[in-house]
Amino acid sequence: MATHVIMPKVDMDQETGTIVEWTRKNGDAVEKGEIIIIIETDKVAIDIESPATGILQGIRAEPAEIVPIGETIAYILEPGEQLPNEPESQDHDVSDSSQPAAVEPAINAIDVDATPVAHNIAKFHAMELSTIVGTGPQDRITKRDVQAALATKSSQVSEPERVYATPSAKRIARERGLNLNSIMGSGPGSRIQAADVLRVKESLVDVSPASSDGAKVVPLEGIRRTIAERMMVSYQSTPHITFTVKVDMSRFNEVRKQFNTKAEGSNQHKISATALLIKAVAWALKRHPYLNSSFQDDRIHLFSEINIGVAVALENGLIVPVVHNAIQKGIGEIATELNDLVIRARQGQLMPSDVSGGTFTISNLGPFGIEQFTAIINHPQAAILAVGVTQPEVVADSNEQIALRPIMRMTLSADHRVVDGAIVAFFINDLRHALEAPELLLW
Amino acid sequence: MTTREIRYLEAVREAMIQEMEQDETIFLIGEDIGAYGGAFQVTHGMMEKFGPERILDTPITEMGITGAAVGSAMLSMRPIAEIMFMDFVTLASEQLVNQAAKIRFMFGGNATVPMVLRTPAGSGVGGSAQHSQSLENWFVHIPGLKVVMPSTPYDAKGLLIASIRDDNPVVYVEHKLLYKMKGAVPEESYTIPLGSADVKREGRDLTIVATSIMVKRSLDAAEQLAAEGIEVEVIDPRTLKPLDTETIIQSVIKSGRLLIVHEAAKTGGFGSEICSVIAESEAFGYLDAPIVRLAGRDIPIPYNRNLEYHAVPQVEDIVEKACDLVKARI
Numbered sequence: 001m002a003t004h005v006i007m008p009k010v011d012m013d014q015e016t017g018t019i020v021e022w023t024r025k026n027g028d029a030v031e032k033g034e035i036i037i038i039i040e041t042d043k044v045a046i047d048i049e050s051p052a053t054g055i056l057q058g059i060r061a062e063p064a065e066i067v068p069i070g071e072t073i074a075y076i077l078e079p080g081e082q083l084p085n086e087p088e089s090q091d092h093d094v095s096d097s098s099q100p101a102a103v104e105p106a107i108n109a110i111d112v113d114a115t116p117v118a119h120n121i122a123k124f125h126a127m128e129l130s131t132i133v134g135t136g137p138q139d140r141i142t143k144r145d146v147q148a149a150l151a152t153k154s155s156q157v158s159e160p161e162r163v164y165a166t167p168s169a170k171r172i173a174r175e176r177g178l179n180l181n182s183i184m185g186s187g188p189g190s191r192i193q194a195a196d197v198l199r200v201k202e203s204l205v206d207v208s209p210a211s212s213d214g215a216k217v218v219p220l221e222g223i224r225r226t227i228a229e230r231m232m233v234s235y236q237s238t239p240h241i242t243f244t245v246k247v248d249m250s251r252f253n254e255v256r257k258q259f260n261t262k263a264e265g266s267n268q269h270k271i272s273a274t275a276l277l278i279k280a281v282a283w284a285l286k287r288h289p290y291l292n293s294s295f296q297d298d299r300i301h302l303f304s305e306i307n308i309g310v311a312v313a314l315e316n317g318l319i320v321p322v323v324h325n326a327i328q329k330g331i332g333e334i335a336t337e338l339n340d341l342v343i344r345a346r347q348g349q350l351m352p353s354d355v356s357g358g359t360f361t362i363s364n365l366g367p368f369g370i371e372q373f374t375a376i377i378n379h380p381q382a383a384i385l386a387v388g389v390t391q392p393e394v395v396a397d398s399n400e401q402i403a404l405r406p407i408m409r410m411t412l413s414a415d416h417r418v419v420d421g422a423i424v425a426f427f428i429n430d431l432r433h434a435l436e437a438p439e440l441l442l443w
Numbered sequence: 444m445t446t447r448e449i450r451y452l453e454a455v456r457e458a459m460i461q462e463m464e465q466d467e468t469i470f471l472i473g474e475d476i477g478a479y480g481g482a483f484q485v486t487h488g489m490m491e492k493f494g495p496e497r498i499l500d501t502p503i504t505e506m507g508i509t510g511a512a513v514g515s516a517m518l519s520m521r522p523i524a525e526i527m528f529m530d531f532v533t534l535a536s537e538q539l540v541n542q543a544a545k546i547r548f549m550f551g552g553n554a555t556v557p558m559v560l561r562t563p564a565g566s567g568v569g570g571s572a573q574h575s576q577s578l579e580n581w582f583v584h585i586p587g588l589k590v591v592m593p594s595t596p597y598d599a600k601g602l603l604i605a606s607i608r609d610d611n612p613v614v615y616v617e618h619k620l621l622y623k624m625k626g627a628v629p630e631e632s633y634t635i636p637l638g639s640a641d642v643k644r645e646g647r648d649l650t651i652v653a654t655s656i657m658v659k660r661s662l663d664a665a666e667q668l669a670a671e672g673i674e675v676e677v678i679d680p681r682t683l684k685p686l687d688t689e690t691i692i693q694s695v696i697k698s699g700r701l702l703i704v705h706e707a708a709k710t711g712g713f714g715s716e717i718c719s720v721i722a723e724s725e726a727f728g729y730l731d732a733p734i735v736r737l738a739g740r741d742i743p744i745p746y747n748r749n750l751e752y753h754a755v756p757q758v759e760d761i762v763e764k765a766c767d768l769v770k771a772r773i
């Protein structure tokens with residue numbers, strides 16, 4: 001029997017996936033577990049393994065195509081077998097995937113006491129009956145209970161916004177691949193008219209490669225679109241305040257050197273400056289929980305974990321893998337984990353769990369020679385640390401003598417709704433002290 | 444072809460005379476059509492020309508007129524029945540709807556009913572509620588009947604000759620206000636095929652589909668709109684059944700906007716049918732505004748001349764609605 005290769009659900013809030021590349025083609029013999037396709041969610045690119053051994057056939061989605069999860073994208077056939085003849089958009093249980101799919105609730109466990117019609121309605125709407133309180137005899141779940149639960153559910157789910165446009169405007173937008181959501185309507189009640197869509201088309205044409213300055217237009221896709229959207233949200237919704245301090249990295253460098261001598265001797269990973277920085281930041285966050293928080297729904301949520309994300313530059317954007325529970329990890333463990341994350345980030349091998357759950361972010365542009373910069377907060381976190389290059393500078397030492405010291409400038413951007421200047425100052429001074437005297441990390 | 448300007452009623456008369464001259468099976472039957480020459484003088488002089496055997500004056504009995512027409516048509520005659528006011532097709536409906544429309548089908552084609560029922564519809568002459576109605580859509584709804592509604596002298600002649608020659612019963616709806624309209628009409632006999640619409644004026648901004656007197660009012664409106672830079676396309680279906688949908692669909696695809704104008708009451712009127720044709724067609728995807736119907740108010744036509752005037756669409760109403768549509772105000 002033909003095995004369906006479906007667009008897998010690899011992330012909790014994922015609805016679609018983009019085909020990046022088929023690593024095998026139609027007619028290829030594939031082994032179960034062999035990588036046959038690379039897909040991309042809005043967070044990561046991920047390799048997908050063949051769910052069966054057989055012949056790959058009937059590839060239905062081309063690279064760059066966006067496919068809803070659960071949709072069949074190809075088949076694995078047994079030798080001599082024909083492609084099944086089915087409608088294009090047949091849904092399959094997402095848990096069929098050989099990939100680490102999010103755990104879906106088991107629907108309608110038989111031991112739940114419910115009326116047949118309640119079972120049917122719940123099944124149709126994919127509702128879990130065990131979450132519904134029954135009001136019938138012996139607490140049996142009735143049709144009314146399911147309908148009430150459905151009504152609550154639907155009132156929680158926000159309806160996708162409908163576009164108010166004339167049929168003509170919709171047709172033109174569809175033909176030209178334009179998104180009506182971004183078009184202002186000039187008709188009654190702001191209805192989008194055909195002319196409004198045509199105007200957009202004209203303005204796009206103005207900056208196309210055909211224009212005299214030869215500008216190239218790059219469509220916003222995948223990770224680039226995600227970055228664009230999230231940066232815009234953060235910058236527009238969060239009042240940023242920024243603070244810069246100068247840090248003498250002499251002791252930091254000495255300690256790191258000692259660690260690395262030790263690591264080399266025991267064949268362990270070298271301790272990168274970023275790894276040690278993570279350790280220090282986690283230590284400071286533990287003392288200042290408001291910097292490890294999130295402003296959401298008019299409330300400040302103080303995170304219980306300290307999960308530190310590190311921005312890693314990629315060819316087409318950047319990604320922020322997360323070192324989870326940094327406060328509980330030793331420096332060697334952090335260094336090993338970070339090393340693995342960065343390598344996998346550059347290879348596009350990160351899993352969704354590697355990039356989720358961050359509570360604070362570090363962006364280190366020191367290796368690029370940047371002295372000082374400010375970063376946009378990684379929404380919905382409350383703060384981000386922008387780390388500059390460490391380089392020798394002439395300073396006055398504690399004896400007011402001119403000295404040459406390795407100096408690093410770091411800038412913290414914080415959400416002013418959550419913290420005021422003084423709180424940030426306390427945090428950043430504690431962090432500076434820890435970097436200037438790493439033994440404080442034992443405190 | 445030699446053409447000259449004649450009136451709409453003269454074009455109707457000429458069509459009948461020319462057909463009667465070359466086909467002896469054709470005869471007229473109706474009230475006051477002989478000696479009196481017709482309530483609107485359409486058959487004036489025909490009694491003298493063809494005699495009382497072929498121009499039959501009847502008592503006031505619409506059912507009798509129509510029943511005689513149906514029966515004689517089944518027996519190889521080609522009758523032209525006149526109902527003096529369309530309002531009284533109510534009395535003729537049994538013969539028209541239950542007999543004329545059904546016979547060819549029920550007898551497997553062994554009998555045909557090649558008759559024409561001519562009748563003037565419409566308000567505007569102070570005829571009040573019982574002498575002013577436009578009831579064409581009743582018959583559009585009856586399979587087996589054809590419905591013709593000429594709006595010009597030229598169309599009146601060509602469509603009537605085609606109707607007379609058609610082997611099916613045809614309801615041929617004239618308009619009282621159009622009888623005196625003058626237009627170029629060829630002297631020779633000619634036909635206009637039933638089921639072909641006519642683009643009376645070309646334009647790119649708005650399609651108006653209008654019937655009967657509303658074609659003339661729409662053309663007058665289009666003239667005024669052109670002065671404002673609005674180019675209106677006016678389409679006259681000419682026959683409501685069979686309907687030339689393709690011409691209308693293509694026009695809406697071109698203009699993206701549709702205004703339907705008829706005199707009959709709006710609710711359940713023929714405009715609903717045109718509207719549905721477009722909604723179901725490929726033209727739907729080209730609509731850039733709601734489809735608008737401009738039609739008679741849902742009231743009996745009043746006797747008072749001012750009220751009568753405002754009971755049905757007038758040129759200024761068409762201009763206003765057309766502007767609203769083209770300027771995206773609705």
